[in-house]
Amino acid sequence: MTQAAPLIRLEGVTKRFGPLLANDAVSLSFYEGEVLALLGENGAGKSTLSKILFGMVKIDEGQMFVSGQPVRFRSPADAIAHGVGFVSQHFSLVPTFTVAENVVLGREGSAVLTRGKLERRVGNLSERFGLGLEPGQLVGELSVGEQQRVEILKALCGRCRLLILDEPTAVLTPQDTARFFGVLRTLQEQGVSVVIITHKLGEVMAISQRVAVLRLGRLVGERVTHETSEAELAHLMVGRDTAQVTRPARSAPATAPTKVTPLLRVADLHYSDRGRTRIGGVSFDLHAGEVVGIAGVAGNGQSELVAVLTGMLKPDAGVVALSGEQVADFTPNTFLARGVGRIPEDRFRGIVGELSVAENLLLEQLSSFTRAGHLDRRALKRxxxxxxxxxxxxxxxxxxxxxxxxGNVQKIILARALARDPKVVIAAQPTRGLDVGATAYVQGKLLEQAARGAGVLLVSDDLDEILRLSDRILVMFRGGLSGSFSAGEADADTLGLRMAGRAEPEEAHVPA
Amino acid sequence: MFRLERAPAPLWQRALVPVLAVLVTFILVSLVILGTGVDPLAVFREVLFEPLTSRSDRLEVLVQATPLLLTGVAVAVAFRGGYYNIGAEGQLYTGALAAALVGPRLGGVPAALSVAVMLAAGFFGGALWALTPALLKIRLKVDEVVTTLLLNSVMLFLISALLNGPWRDPVSGWPRSPAIAASAQFPGIIPRSRVHLGLLVALLAVALLGWVLRRTRFGLELRAVGLGADAARFMGVRVRRVVLISALVSGGVAGLAGVGEVAGVHTYLIGELSPGYGYTGIIVATFGGLSAPGILISGLFLALIDTGTLSASRTLGVPVYLGDVLEATLLLVTLAFLLLNRYRLRWAVKRPVG
Known part of the structure; x- marks a missing residue:
């Protein structure tokens, strides 16, 4: 391992938010030319630690050193001045500006900007780090992966020596991810110290040299990547051994699906919002005992599809039929009455936080506890x-x-959705942000529903989850379906191409 | 030193809020009173304790509390559903108008039936006045704070036009409506006092509010809508229907307050029927935490302040508007304290580094 003096060193860094100990005496070093993976479950303190490095959060106790000198960042401006760069999951780019303009926005000292000179400088920088960006191109025309590289370029332009990347692959297709890893390697060769924050073990193994694992705010392990294993890291992260949930090996459904009426049929569904097409002609069937996964990069119409299928949104055109019966009135009650269990995309919008657990569990079925308007509180509680x-x-x-x-909120929603043995389960991002144990629990419950004979529609940004649970996988791209696969024939690569809207592998843009 | 943390306040702190709010209010208002050259402590003694020393003043507090409890319940019903009905004053007058229209025509009708008709007419009137803003809200998302507030003036001017036009007493020239029939007048319920049937109606309304909120399906749905309309809709609550019903019930109950003043106090409609009971209802509801027991206490408390200010102005010469200042300050202080309830007060010890 690197024996040189660390670029940045944290010593005994502690941060509290009220009673919550977000970081508990964390000591960690960051070296030049090294990719360090900061691994941990949600709430382990990764984000807080990265915000401390970038001056967004102040340290309660402990000390931070840059090149051996003690420093105290009061704001991100301090951090940038000390060579720290931060690329968040949420880009802050102006789509109508060019790449070069976005990169220098808010950084350039001189009042007069010469376009040619500017573009040359940005172009050189892009070339040096192998980012493959055209400085004159409008950012609005770029893909998500390219936009991310613009963000990286912005950080590098601030002469950053330590680059923090927060969940950088969350928005990327597998192909974009491969390309992104290439960029990280170049950065590393150029001596930049890279920190990637992630909870995906595969990525950690693929790209990092060193791993720091956080659990409940404490640094529970530091490993050299090639000396550890995914199993060991998972164990460190969760604090116990875990098993992944996978769909049982099954033969094709006994009955030919074309003959029987599907539990859910969606035909030529359309929805647009303020002139933008969100759903553009989606059709598919969901049969009994089947898990159909809908994959896609976030923002390609999945949210709107879920909203329509949970009764929260009325489509402009098209048919939704439950067990052959067409839905006329798109309200949550319609779907509830027809035996649809629903897990919303944002779980905190599925509960009323100020109401009790019991009330949240049973608000969907109050009729069973009401007589002449009077609520039987005791029966409700039981x-x-x-x-x-x-x-x-x-x-x-x-x-x-x-x-x-x-995790417990999601269990409330799960219990509510599955309480009355629904015929169809609409599960949107059911495990987003959950820890490993809760994820396995939720996934197991969904498979149980399919085994019981319900049809499960699984909409998820997590490709891995889609691949492990689905019998059939549909890919959504720009409001339409860009692919349909049965479980056996799909893998991350083929799905990734479809997620990027590319039909055939031959047409794929081969990473340089 | 003390530190505020963004965490729900513990129960003891919540219980302390009304007490602290009253204390802070009196400290703030003391400054105003000092400006008038009177001893604030003497004023507060006069306002808060003097009315409790005589039987007639104690009963007068109950007369004052009657409309305040009703408007308090009215406001609470709407606020619980996240519908900010600021129009209780106008709805009260609409109820009073309905009572003044129906009342004179009830001669010869049995008293029980007359009273029932008066209450029904007042409820219907108040609900009718609340209907337009409610529909605008649920159909077109028009902000109800603006519409309900502005409609107050509309109703006041409408009544003023009636009183100074067709209803003006041809003999005396007084701007007041024809007197209601004797059978339509609310009977007194305590001898040798002005306390009338309206108080029982008000107490019943408070009790019903408590029962609906805690024990009925509608109450649970109402709270769910008020606390998280989106989530409530997701769980199958028919949000627009709930909002409409709560808005109409709110208007109707405010209308009952108007009926009480016409049938229990004046026997006719006048332009100064309400010294702002509808607005004070907002304070009653807010200070009472939108709960039935809270409204009972705060309604009586504010009635005490109203009654006490009158006697204080007589004996100490402070302006009668002191009552308004007290109540308005109490509302602002309560709101500030409610905000504080989202935080937790903690004793923070500076720990040594290392």
Missing amino acids: KAETMITAYGIKARPNDRARTLSG
Whole structure:
């Protein structure tokens, strides 16, 4: 391992948010020319640590050194001045400006900008780091992967020596990810110290030289990447051994799907918002006992599709039919009454935080607890208690829902959605942001539903999850379906091409 | 030193809020009173304790509390559903107008039936006045704060036009409506006092509010809509219907307050029927935490302030508007304290580094 003096060193860094200990005496060094992976589950303290490095969060206790000198960042401007760059998941780019203009925005000292000179400088920089960007191109015309490289270029232009990348691959297709890794290697050769924040083990193994694992705010392990394994890292991250949930090996459904009425049929669905097409002619069937996965890069119409299929949005045109019966009235009640269990994309919009756990569990089926308008509170509480036990929710019926962790909130939603044995389950991003244990639990429950004979529609940005659970995989791209695969024939690469809207591998843009 | 943390306040801190709010309010208002050259402590003694010492003043507090409890309930019903009805004043007058229209025609009708008709007419009137803003809200998302507030003036001017036009007493020239029939007048419920049937109606309304919020499906749905309309809709609550019903019930209950003043106090409609009971209802509801027991306490408390200010102005010569200043300050301080409830007060010890 690098024996040189570290570029940046943290010593005993502690940060509290109220009673929460976000970082607990973390000591960690960052070296030039090294890719360090900061690994941990949600809430482990990765984000806080990176925000400390970038001056967005102030340290409660401990000390930070840049090139051996103690420093105290008061703002991101301080951090930038000390050579720290930060690329967040959410880009801050002006789409109507060119690449060069975006890169120098807010950085250039001189009042007069010479376009030619500017573009040459940015072009040189892009070439030096192998970013392959055209300085004169409008950012709005670029793909997500290219936009990310513009963000990296912005950081590099600030003469950064330590580059922090927050979940950089979340928005990328597998092909874009490969390209992105290429960029990281170039950065490394040029002596930049790179920190990538992630919870994907595969990426850690592929790109980093060193791994730092955080759990509950504490640094629980530091490993040289080629001396460790995914299993060991997972163990460190979660604190126990974990098993992944995978769909059972199954032969094709016994009955020919064309003969029977599908549980859910979507035909030529259209929806546009303020002139922009969000769903443009989507059609598919969902049969009993089947998990259909909808893959795609976030923002290609999946959210709108889920909103339509949960009754939150009325489509402009097209047919949605449940067990052959067409839906006329797009309200949540229609879908509830027809036996659709629904897991919303944003779980915190699926509960009312100020109401109790019991009320949130049973608000969908109050009719069963109401007589002449009077609510049978005791029956409600009893029912809630059985659901809490059945789904292992760590809460009491009268606790306010907002005091629960994300995993327990998701269990409330899961329990509510599955309580009345739905015929169709619409599961949108069911495991987003959950820890490994809760993820396995939710995925297991979804497979259980399919085994029971329900049809499960799984919409997820997590390609891995789609691949492991689905019998059939559809890919959404710019509001339409760009591919349909059965479980056996799909892999991350083929799906990735479709997610980028490319039909055939031959047409694919081969990374340089 | 003390430190504020963004975490829900513990129960003891929540319980402390009304007490602290009252304390801070009185400290702030003391400054105003000092400006008038009177001893603030004497004023507060007069306002808060003097009315409790005599039977007639104690009962007068109950008369004052009658419309305040009703407007408090009215406002709470709407606020609970996240519908900010600022129009209780106008809805109160609409209810009073309905009572003044129906009342004179009830001669010869049995008293029980007359009273029932008066209440129904007032409820219907208040609900009708609340209907337009509610529909504008749920159909076109027009901000109800603006519409309900502006409609207050519309109703006041409408009534003023009626009183100074067709209803003006031809003999005396007084701007007031024809008197309601004797059978339509609310009977007194406590001998030798002005306390009338309206108080029972108000207490019933408070009790019903508590029951609806805690024990009925509608109450749960109402709270769900108020606390998270999107999530409530996702869970199958018919949000627009809930908002419409709560807006109409709110208007109707405010209308009952108007009926009480016409049928229980004046026996006719006048332009100065309400010294702002509709607006004070907002304070009653907010200070009472939008809950039934809270509204009962805050309604009585504000009625005490109203009654006490009157006697203070008589004996100490402070302006009667002091009551308004007190109540308005109480609202602002309560709101500030409610905001504080989202935080937790903690004793932070500076730990040594290392």
